[in-house]
Structures are given as C-alpha cells and as structure tokens.
Amino acid sequence: MKALESEVPDAHFTVDKQNVSLWPQEPPRKTGPCLGLGRCLTVRAAVVLLTLLLVASVLLQAILYPWFMGTISDIKTSAQLLQGRVDNVSTLRSEIKRNSGGVEAAGVQVQMVNASLDHVHSQIRRLETSVKEADARLQMLTSRWEEVAKLNAQIPELKRDLDKASALNAKVRELQSGLGNISKMLKQQNDILQMISRGWKYFRGNFYYFSLIKKTWYSAQQFCLSRDSHLTSVTSESEQEFLYKMTGGLTYWIGLTKAGSEGEWYWVDDTPFDKVQSTRFWIPGEPNNAENNEHCANIKKSSLQSWNDVSCDNALLFICKRPYVPSEP
Structure with a gap:
C-alpha cells in the first residue's frame, strides 16, 4: 500500500x-x-x-x-x-454634396460641349465632302496636265506668231490712222468746198464771209448771227494780213466795238481783246472817237495799220467769221 x-x-x-x-x-x-x-x-x-x-x-x-x-x-x-x-467617407460624402451643384453645371457644360462637337462633326463632314470634290478636280487637272505641257511647248512658236501679228496690227493701225487722217482731210476739204461754194473764204480753221451789200454795224451783226457766225475778230498778225489783203482797200465792218465814249473795246464774239497787240493795227491817230460818236471799228486800208473807228450807224460792207466745225458723218 x-x-x-x-x-x-x-x-x-x-x-x-x-x-x-x-x-x-x-x-x-x-x-x-x-x-x-x-x-x-x-x-x-x-x-x-x-x-x-x-x-x-x-x-x-x-x-x-x-x-x-x-x-x-x-x-x-x-x-x-x-x-x-x-x-x-463621411468627409467625401459632404464634399460630394457640396460639389453636386458643380457636377450639374459641369453636366450642362458637357451637353454644350457635345452640341459643339456635333456641330464640329458636321463641319468635318462638309470639309470631307469638299476635300473629295477637290480631289476629283485635282485628278481632272492632273489628267489635263499633258495637254498643258503640249501647249507650253507650243508657246514659243505662238509667241513668234503673236509678235508677227502684233507687227502686222501695228502696220494696220498705222494704215488705219493714215486712212482716218485722209478721210478727215477729205471730209474737211469737202466741208470747205461746200462753204466756199456758198461764198465763204477759208483761212486757218475759220470761214470768212465778205459781204457784197452794205449795212450798219448792228444790222451786219444780225446778218452774221443768222449765218451761225459773228462779225470777225482779229487775233493775230497773220489773220490781220489775210483780212486787209482780201478787202482790197475797201472799208469793211469788223466785230470790234465799245459801250459808250468811256467804254473798253471788245470783240463781239467774246474773243479776249489784246490791247497791246491791237495798237499795231490801228491807223495812226486812231481811234479818236470823233464827235464822241465813233464806237465801232472797221478795216479801211489795205495795210497792217488799217483799223478806224466810226459811227456804228454808217452803212458799210462787213466780214462775218465762223470757226470750222466738222460736219456729222
């Protein structure tokens, strides 16, 4: 145990x-x-x-x-x-709530952007169509390029022909100009001959009519007006020489007059009066305005100094003057 x-x-x-x-x-x-x-x-x-x-x-x-x-x-x-x-997460939730308004605004902006993109897409489609058309045209132009090259090769020869044609055209224009001048001269001669046949004389672009009847100065001016003319003016020494030689020493009214005793001399056809030049055409001692009644001028002598002032009421021969105007073709 x-x-x-x-x-x-x-x-x-x-x-x-x-x-x-x-x-x-x-x-x-x-x-x-x-x-x-x-x-x-x-x-x-x-x-x-x-x-x-x-x-x-x-x-x-x-x-x-x-x-x-x-x-x-x-x-x-x-x-x-x-x-x-x-x-x-809570913080993010609060931030999401705060940003919800921004998200909605962003959504609106996105919609706008989408609309803009749609418009851009349509533009792009149109551009694509235009590009296709341009490509077709380019192909057409390319197919014709060989023809253009052939034409370019022919340009020198065409240029030589053009130079020849230009020279011929210049000659043709020159001939046409000459023919035009000849035509104008012939037409002018025809006009002059017609006026001469009516009793007018031609001198340096003007026609002159030497009357065969006597009239007072005012009646003579009216007669000239009825013939689309005026009593003659004198603008140069050569014209003065032509007139006094044609008068042959007879007395003829000219278109020089003045208004009253103290008035200035002037040409009735509105030609400017050259007082300095005119001093060579007056007879020495003229104009003298005898008896304060000599307000019209005439050609009295067959010499350069042949102008004389007399009373406008005298009856004298007269000279009408009208410039040459080409007649209508």
Whole structure:
C-alpha cells in the first residue's frame, strides 16, 4: 500500500512563472485501501489523462494567448483604420454634396460641349465632302496636265506668231490712222468746198464771209448771227494780213466795238481783246472817237495799220467769221 502511494506522482508544474497544482503538494489523505488493483489502475489512468489534458490546455493557452492577443491588437488597428476610412467617407460624402451643384453645371457644360462637337462633326463632314470634290478636280487637272505641257511647248512658236501679228496690227493701225487722217482731210476739204461754194473764204480753221451789200454795224451783226457766225475778230498778225489783203482797200465792218465814249473795246464774239497787240493795227491817230460818236471799228486800208473807228450807224460792207466745225458723218 505504501508502495502504491509512493508511486502516485504529484500533479505539480509551472505556467507563466506560477506554480500550478491539481491538488496540494502534500499527499492526499488516505481513504483506505484500494478496492482492488484494477480499480486503482483505472483511477491512476484517469488522473494521468486529466493531467495530460490539463497540461495540453495550459500549453495551448501558453501558445495561443500571444497569438490571440496579437490578433486582437490587429483587429483593433483594423477597426481604427476602418473608423478613419469611415470618417474619410463621411468627409467625401459632404464634399460630394457640396460639389453636386458643380457636377450639374459641369453636366450642362458637357451637353454644350457635345452640341459643339456635333456641330464640329458636321463641319468635318462638309470639309470631307469638299476635300473629295477637290480631289476629283485635282485628278481632272492632273489628267489635263499633258495637254498643258503640249501647249507650253507650243508657246514659243505662238509667241513668234503673236509678235508677227502684233507687227502686222501695228502696220494696220498705222494704215488705219493714215486712212482716218485722209478721210478727215477729205471730209474737211469737202466741208470747205461746200462753204466756199456758198461764198465763204477759208483761212486757218475759220470761214470768212465778205459781204457784197452794205449795212450798219448792228444790222451786219444780225446778218452774221443768222449765218451761225459773228462779225470777225482779229487775233493775230497773220489773220490781220489775210483780212486787209482780201478787202482790197475797201472799208469793211469788223466785230470790234465799245459801250459808250468811256467804254473798253471788245470783240463781239467774246474773243479776249489784246490791247497791246491791237495798237499795231490801228491807223495812226486812231481811234479818236470823233464827235464822241465813233464806237465801232472797221478795216479801211489795205495795210497792217488799217483799223478806224466810226459811227456804228454808217452803212458799210462787213466780214462775218465762223470757226470750222466738222460736219456729222
């Protein structure tokens, strides 16, 4: 019996530096002799099994406790991270609410941009159509390039022909101009001959009519007006020479008169009166305005100095003058 008691081990071990015992270290009280050897063995086996289970439990606790604690720490960290993300989500939600108006405005702008893009697309389609048309025209022009090259090769020859034609045209124009001048001269000669046949004389672009009857100065001017002319004016020494030679020393009225005794001499056909030049045509001592009644002039002598002033009421021969105007073709 004592041997059996001495064989029972004490269930005593250390966990986390703490002594753990299944029962006090002192041996259990003796309850009496085992009821049999088999029963004692069963009890011991049960005790050993419980001891092993306890040891295993403690070992598992010693192994799993740090892992469990680390897992809990990780869970706390993850929870804190999740809480931070939740806060961030809340912040983002508030920002999304604030920006919702901007998003709507952006949507309107996107619609406008889409409309602009549609317009641009239509423009691009039109441009593509224009490009196709331009390509067709370019192909047509390219097909005609050989013809243009042939024409370019013919340009020098055409230029020579053109130069010849230009020279011929110049000669033709020269001939036409000469013919035109001849035609004008013939026409002018015809006009002059017709006027001469009516009793007019021609001198340097003017016609002169030397009357065969006598009239007062005013009646003579009226007669000239009825023939589309005026009493003659004298504008040069050559014209004065022509007139006095044609008069042959007879007295003829000319278109020089003045208004009253103190008036200035003037030509009745509005030709400007050259007082300085006219001094060479007056007879010396004229005009003298005898009896304050000599207001009209005439040609009296067949010489350069042949003008004389007399009364406008005298009846004299007269000279009408009209410029040459080409007749209508």
